[in-house]
Every structure is written in C-alpha cells, then in structure tokens.
Amino acid sequence: MEPTTGSRTRVSYLTLSLVLVAAACRGKDDSSATIASDSSHAHLATTSSAAAPVARDSMTVTVYKSPTCGCCSAWVDHLRASGFQVVAIDTDDVDAVKRQHGVRADHASCHTALVGGYVLEGHVPAADVRRLLAERPAVTGLAVPGMPQGSPGMETGMKDPYDVVAFTRDGATSVFARH
Secondary structure, eight states, X not given: OOOOHHHHHHHHHHHHHHHHHHHHHHOOSSEEEEEEEOSSOEEEEEEEOOOOOOOTTOOEEEEEXXXXXXXXXXXXXXXXXXXXXXXXXXXXXXXXXXXXXXXOXXXXXXXXXXXXXXXXXXXXXXXXXXXXXXXXXXXXXEEEOSOOTTSTTOOSSOOOOOEEEEEOTTSOEEEEEEO
C-alpha cells in the first residue's frame, strides 16, 4: 500500500528533522545546513563555510529568507563569520514566518531569524545578538526595520545611522542599540 501525500509529507519532515538533529549533534565547525523549501517539498543541502570556528556554547540561528535575496545571504555570512552556526531556510513566504513570531509591519525587513527563544528581524549585528543572548531581556526579539545602508549584509560603501529595536508581542518597543 502506497502512503498518502499527507503521510509522505510527515515522513519527509520527520526525516528532515532527524537530519538536522544529527548535523547539530555532529558539532562540526566547518559545515552548516541550508534548506530550500517550496510549497510541497523540503530539500537539504550541506554547504561548506570558511567562517571562523564556532564556539561550543554558541546557539544555532535559523534564518527564514527569500531564495533570491543577496543581502539576506550576506547577513547569514556575517553571522557565520562571527561564530554562529546558521541554518538558512529559503521560503517564498517570509511574511507568514513574521506573523507567526509577532513581527509587526513597522519592524519588518527582508528576513526573520530565530535563536535562543528570540526573534531577529532584519540586519541585526552579531554583537547585538550576543548581547541579547547574554542579557536575556524579557522581549520577543530585536529588529532592524527596513534595510539601512551599512548594516551587516547591507555594506554598500554608504552608512546610514540606525537603531536596533527590542520589541514585544504586545507592541512595546525600546532602543536596544544605536549604530
């Protein structure tokens, strides 16, 4: 008896989850997983990274981004170069991820990431992510609204001043850092 589409999808996601857990447990410093997803399938591809060795106590950052966004990929490279392990998930519906994790439209940028129970929206500098994880404030996450020039992944030779905003699901905000 052939499995139904629903059971094949469940098996596919279960297999994908097991592969990611195995990759995380392997603890290799020179590899990371990139996942491409479309509306019906998830594909796993292992990629090499020339990033600095990842500290054993660092946390994995899961980034949801468009498969064609160059600045999102540059931000992923910034995190990897700063010692984070990153799982990049390509999706055509980043807005659904934003809604699911409480990112308001006025905080939105081109990609959404999850790390240590927090949401990262946009081009948040790795140093601010480290501070967030060290201080553990009672916030939903950090956002760099829009795509300011000079923020990590948006290095174009120009630099706009920008704020990293801490936000909560109920809409409260505060400036976490100024750059």
